[in-house]
Amino acid sequence: MKIQEIQIGKVSIPLKKPFKTALRQVNSAEDIIVKVIADSGEVGFGNAPPTAVITGDSQEAIVGAIRGTIGPKLIGMEIDNLEGIMSAIDTSMLHNSSAKAALDIAVYDLFGKLHGIPVYKLFGGYSQTITTDLTISVNSPEEMVRDSLEALAEGYTTLKIKVGTDAELDIQRVRAIRDAVGDDVEIRLDANQGWLPKEAVRTIRKFEDMGLRIELIEQPVKAHDFEGLKFVTDNVDTDIMADEAAFGPYEVFKLLSMSACDLINIKLMKAGGLHNALKIASLAETVGVQCMMGCMLESKIGITAAASLAAGKKIVTKTDLDAAVLLAEDPIVGGVAFHKNQLLVPDAPGFGITDVLGWQEIRA
Numbered sequence: 001m002k003i004q005e006i007q008i009g010k011v012s013i014p015l016k017k018p019f020k021t022a023l024r025q026v027n028s029a030e031d032i033i034v035k036v037i038a039d040s041g042e043v044g045f046g047n048a049p050p051t052a053v054i055t056g057d058s059q060e061a062i063v064g065a066i067r068g069t070i071g072p073k074l075i076g077m078e079i080d081n082l083e084g085i086m087s088a089i090d091t092s093m094l095h096n097s098s099a100k101a102a103l104d105i106a107v108y109d110l111f112g113k114l115h116g117i118p119v120y121k122l123f124g125g126y127s128q129t130i131t132t133d134l135t136i137s138v139n140s141p142e143e144m145v146r147d148s149l150e151a152l153a154e155g156y157t158t159l160k161i162k163v164g165t166d167a168e169l170d171i172q173r174v175r176a177i178r179d180a181v182g183d184d185v186e187i188r189l190d191a192n193q194g195w196l197p198k199e200a201v202r203t204i205r206k207f208e209d210m211g212l213r214i215e216l217i218e219q220p221v222k223a224h225d226f227e228g229l230k231f232v233t234d235n236v237d238t239d240i241m242a243d244e245a246a247f248g249p250y251e252v253f254k255l256l257s258m259s260a261c262d263l264i265n266i267k268l269m270k271a272g273g274l275h276n277a278l279k280i281a282s283l284a285e286t287v288g289v290q291c292m293m294g295c296m297l298e299s300k301i302g303i304t305a306a307a308s309l310a311a312g313k314k315i316v317t318k319t320d321l322d323a324a325v326l327l328a329e330d331p332i333v334g335g336v337a338f339h340k341n342q343l344l345v346p347d348a349p350g351f352g353i354t355d356v357l358g359w360q361e362i363r364a
């Protein structure tokens with residue numbers, strides 16, 4: 001079975017409520033969706049949400065990279081030659097991790113369909129069910145308390161609170177949420193690069209002194225500031241997770257070599273797809289650093305791909321794959337199934353995705 005054609009399209013999915021972080025606010029999820037079509041007619045689905053503030057990849061850049069550079073290299077390649085395809089994706093051009101991820105995901109889907117195996121089993125099949133947190137957007141403390149209580153009522157047991165806009169207000173926010181939800185709920189924070197290193201240490205120590213029992217804090221400082229991240233990690237008791245800093249395998253190798261963080265957040269759009277995410281998981285596992293599987297604001301294709309890796313690998317102990325439940329509609333037919341905070345990875349071949357409703361082709 002050879003790759004015969006690659007079609008590029010998109011979906012625009014309204015959100016239930018605006019998504020706000022220290023970096024941006026958005027009202028809908030835009031997702032580029034590729035169909036990698038085999039000569040047998042079988043279709044593999046992949047996706048790439050343009051998240052320029054994190055990956056640097058705009059919609060135009062993703063479409064251009066797939067259509068102009070990476071895609072043509074894959075046409076005619078045997079799908080069984082997974083290693084050759086992934087190597088072609090990696091060496092086709094520098095950067096452009098989202099475009100690479102879209103094609104990588106679609107090829108894994110096709111490979112699974114070709115061999116009649118679900119991708120999570122290909123990755124190790126450690127479990128089939130994973131538990132996700134729910135992200136609470138950064139807003140006034142009152143609104144965040146309301147959103148948190150709503151999440152608990154819906155069955156979530158771990159909340160990921162967006163902070164990093166203002167250290168003083170962040171303390172008020174987290175205090176108010178902890179008081180409202182009680183002690184049984186796990187609270188993790190994501191500062192999205194919002195603090196300076198010393199400010200981060202001061203703020204996190206306050207969280208500790210106030211007994212707020214924060215499970216972990218994601219990316220307290222700027223993505224490029226590995227020394228700053230290490231400074232924070234070395235000077236607080238709370239576990240620090242690298243997210244924007246932990247871009248691809250090389251960055252993760254460097255962070256781990258420096259002991260700059262306690263945990264790694266793997267995202268397919270940063271890593272450039274599943275084949276690189278697997279390398280990150282292996283690097284982390286080698287030194288005993290646990291991973292979280294995260295996502296962008298994206299459709300259920302990328303969520304299913306990420307969930308397949310999280311389910312397959314033992315070292316991925318935490319999951320932040322709530323994007324699909326933030327969406328008001330789900331145009332993806334098949335894929336991962338949600339039951340409250342549980343994700344069930346399908347037993348169908350590939351990612352079990354059969355169609356994308358409302359897919360609009362982007363023609364050259």
Ligand SMILES: [Mg+2]
Nearest residue numbers: 190218219243
């Ligand atoms: Mg993050």
